[in-house]
Amino acid sequence: MRRLLSSTASFILIAGTALATDGVPSQEAAEGTFKAPPFSPYANRTIPERPLWGDTHLHTGLSLDAGAFGNTLLPDEAWRFAKGEQVISSTGQPVRLARPLDWMVLTDHTDLMGFAPDLQAGKPGVLADPKGREWYEGYSKGGAAAGETAFDLITNFSQGTLPELLLNSYSPGADAFAFTWEHIVDAAERHNEPGTFTAFIGFEWTSVPKGFNLHRNVMLRDGGVRAKQVVPPVTQAPFGDTNPDSLYDWLEMYEEKTGGRAVSFSHNGNLSNGWMFPIDKRYHGETVDQTYVERRARWEPHYEVTQIKGDGEAHPALSPEDAFADYENWDVGNLDLTELKTPEMLAGEYAREALKRGLMLEEKFGVNPYKFGMGGATDSHTSLTTAEEENFFSKSVSVEPSPNRIQHPFVKSALGEIPGHLLVASGYTAVWATENTRAAIFDAFKRRETYATTGPRIGLRFFGGWDFTENDLRTRMPAEIGYSKGVPMGGDMRPREGDGAPNFLIFALRDPIGANLDRLQIIKGWLDSDGELQEKVYDVAWSGDRVADEDGNVPSVGNTVDLETASWSNSIGTSELAVVWTDPDFNAAERAFYYVRALEIPTPRWVVYDKVRFGIELPEEAQLIHQERAYSSPIWYTPKD
Template identity: 35%
Template sequence: MRGNQVDTKLIAIVSSVLLAGAASSAQAARQYTEERVPCARYEENRSAFFGDLHVHTRYSLDASTQGTRTTPAQAYDFARGAPLGIQPWGDQGEPGRTLQLQRPLDFTMVSDHAELIGEVRMCNTPEVDGYSSWQCLLYRHVPRGAYYLFNFMATMKQTHLGMCGEEGKKCREAALMPWEEMQTAAEQAYDRSEACTFTTFVGYEWTAMQSESGGNLHRNVVFRNAEVPRLPPDFIENPAANLLWDALDRECLTPEGACDALVIPHNANLSAGYMFSGKQDDGAAMTLDYARTRARFEPLVEVMQHKGASECFYAAAGGGDELCAFEQQPTDNIAVYDAPPREDTGFVRQVLADGLAIEQTLGVNPFQFGLVGSTDTHLGAPGATAEDRFPGHGGAGVPALKRVPPGLPDKLEYNPGGLAVLWAEENSRDSLFAAMRRREAYATSGPRISARFFGGWDYPDDLCDNRERISLAYAGGVPMGGELSGAGQGDAPMFMVVASKDPGTASVPGTPLQRIQLVKGWVDDQGETHHRVIDVAGDGDNGADVDLATCERRGEGFAQLCTVWRDEDFDPGLSAFYYTRTVENPSCRWSQRQCVAAGVDCRDPSTIGEGFAGCCAVEHRPVIQERAWSSPIWYHPPEAQVQNSVLRDTLT
């Protein structure tokens, strides 16, 4: 049975049998690794839960030296809908600005930098030994100077400062209280009732830098439940990714314990090409053991955050996929600002293809990543992704320690960030963590677009018209993050692609969808990588645009899109991956919105007030098209499928 010849009734029968068998597995999915009440809402076909896995509070040095006072508990309250006061602060401690989400998140993780939480507490707490040291005096009186000094020592020299004592013992002891506070805040905010309204994860950021290039090698560590190490394994003690994995293996993944963890590399657009170089951290050739361990610990990668997008590279001179220009950074690292991005900087599309090439040699794909987004906020404001109320996120951006800077509130190249979306049966730690582990996840650039992606061999062309299409898609194939197997002679994979626009709110309606694109990548017999972008639904030439003088959107779009696409060029002997990119109609970027609000007219220099020169800069992109990226679906030739089966057995 192929294509139009598929008997939909037969698929429905098969589906009912498989789903009946899934009932027992559903019970297994509700075997929690920690005590909680089962969620009242449990969906076999899974629901989309929106969250933020990259959030900094007052315990991150780069946040605290810019005036952030948000506690972990306040960050979780903000994610649930409470207002949040942010810097600059008045003489009586009153906030100069207030933020509030229009819609709460479903899940959040505070991810403060592990390396300096002890130093931050020491320098802010008079009763802690070291408070009066010259380093802490610098921290309190010249905070931006301390930001550079402390970070340089921790991330470039992998050492604590002198006030930490022998081997950094004092600062490690000082870190115990903040780490405990993070755990307590996560526990108190986690809804363990049957309502399951909000989920928290305990986690942190491992803050690695490539010392020669300034490449950002940061990673976020997510723990499955409240069972976590005494202190988070950091970069100072574990100055390479494989050492981090070893530390987590040693301190968390013990056979007798409930501790479990996964690692999410930051978007690699600022890694100078070192995050996914195809080599080990020391520059040696990648080994099978290294590739296996990386695949085991790192099932996801961050493709979007406030420091830009890292889906794909766009070279204006060379043309190509113009949608790759979306939020592309002007540099390839976080420290050396005159190094422009390159195709091999660490853009995910190429990294996914490189993983297939490595698999041809080693038999293991170390870059088989699902995709998520997050904010990387340094205000303790998870999910603050709205383009129409962006105050800047701090961190490497514009600080507002003493006053709100005039003009644009952040560097022109930065943006409000993205969201992580997980397809899970319920809003609990175990269910969401399992979704991350199996890569049934996707990223958005901020909007709450709903996106689904399935691959199989026998989907009927009219599957989108079937009310049971999701059940049938699961029964007859795999969702995003999965692997296709079982190709026979004459087979070609078929994909069901579904998306719905962000419904928005009463005051801020969502933007219509323009189109869905499918991106295919593959490796040929000579080991060369290729990719192709195909419009599969919607209309890229729908005429929609935006009035730059008012930011009013014009033109029609789509509330929903669904299609079934067959890869007619499929070669069963070549490994391949497929993912989707769902694109909204054009809208004004945050910077253009603020330029319009300030009355800037680039034709009249007298209207360009202090701090608004960026509105008229050549590099300013006033219009964006927000989007969602699905995790890929992979295909492996039959001989590779056997090797991957062995690997999966090893990982589980």
């Protein structure tokens, strides 16, 4: 054996390969010596190899509303929970994720940063203000009184009527504000473990003028050294502004001052009453112009398409031919239900329509402001990033698991209410990053190589090109082919050669501990030759021996849900689906986008688990069964000039 090792070493030296100090050839030397591809197909790989699962939107007790509702868990508990540790919730319940996450962005609200813990503690500065004392007394009573207090506090925030004393004490320039930001930054630094778990520094910029949701979350690529050179922006006057332009100003300032990198992304356009994706007039009075489309395209490469406050992919009124568009839609009104929804508002709220509008604006301005990747998040205000139906700890502490939580409306006003059973146990973002670090994951967000799920960890690959074939499906390494012959989700189609139509390579795997897959669909949107926006949903792969009808529609997969036991059977559906699909309606002169929607077989919603565990009766109107899903980021086609 000793002789063999010696001979091997001599061969390597003769070949001119340098040895590392431990006698092993250095990586640089090995790559320089073996010019031909290595026998091992996994050697020297530089492509993303597995999806990294995370949440882009979570609040702790440091957030104004979360703390007012009774959340006492701070960033350390939130990070520990996301990493897979068991914690005790604010209501005293032990809770743990089925599987840890790979990364997370903690996004506490910036307005009145530091106020919530002081309210809970009854600090003298809070009690010195009459309104502060009123809120403290209501919070201290607990139960319904605490809930009413929280809603009153949030109403004053959204209406811009916060007491001046409290506003001055918890805004930029105040010690409490700076201390809280340092707390947030330091906690992320403590829990960031490159290669194992990525803890992003971030925040939520909470623009909600007159109850219209214009919120954005911000994620920094950087660590504490850069983050502490700034304090985050707020929306309350005179310290800030609800116009997204002011956030873009802050992002530019951050990068110029620190040399760092940042992105922002909006969420819940369904609660903006039409203002999230404008095409003409913007909420604050400006028009959609060249400056706007360029700034939004630069700073918002991502959209949170699904979360606790509803799914925002599509709406049946906008997509009447889509049999799966009516999924967890929240379409009653704005965030605090001070204004009801009207039909003409819907087009400015949903992701699919925004992607279509982006094509039209690109035709006009040469820049697409709505060219975003897809992601999901919880927006939980419990510090617990739970998107599992059987483990759903809900939106806030007041509706953590209990026999009566389903009776608590999300919001109630003189105009109506959003009942508690409409809350959604959603969702997560999967990122195709080369490694589990801040830099690699952030860069994947910038190139839009992400996808959303409503909670399940469905594996999804999506590539667009011009020459994929059926033979490309006969591999267990689809990514090698996808990257070499096309572009991944989030990308732009390579220039067209010849006169063929684009085709797409799609692979999907069910969640290993979840439900089987029903089908894969491609959603296409395009700007036709008459300047009209169009869309079409194609069933491209499905389980079993079902046969599509003459219009291409595939029958239902069936339903195995047992409502008495909150269970289902994987006796229908399939564990994986793969297809190469060519666009049969392609027109080379028309701008277009394509994205994948992967659907699971029917499973119980979280309300059914509550029914079984607590022995309660559910409202007749409560939806009990759904089909969870994944949404890929789009791939865009742009005609040659």
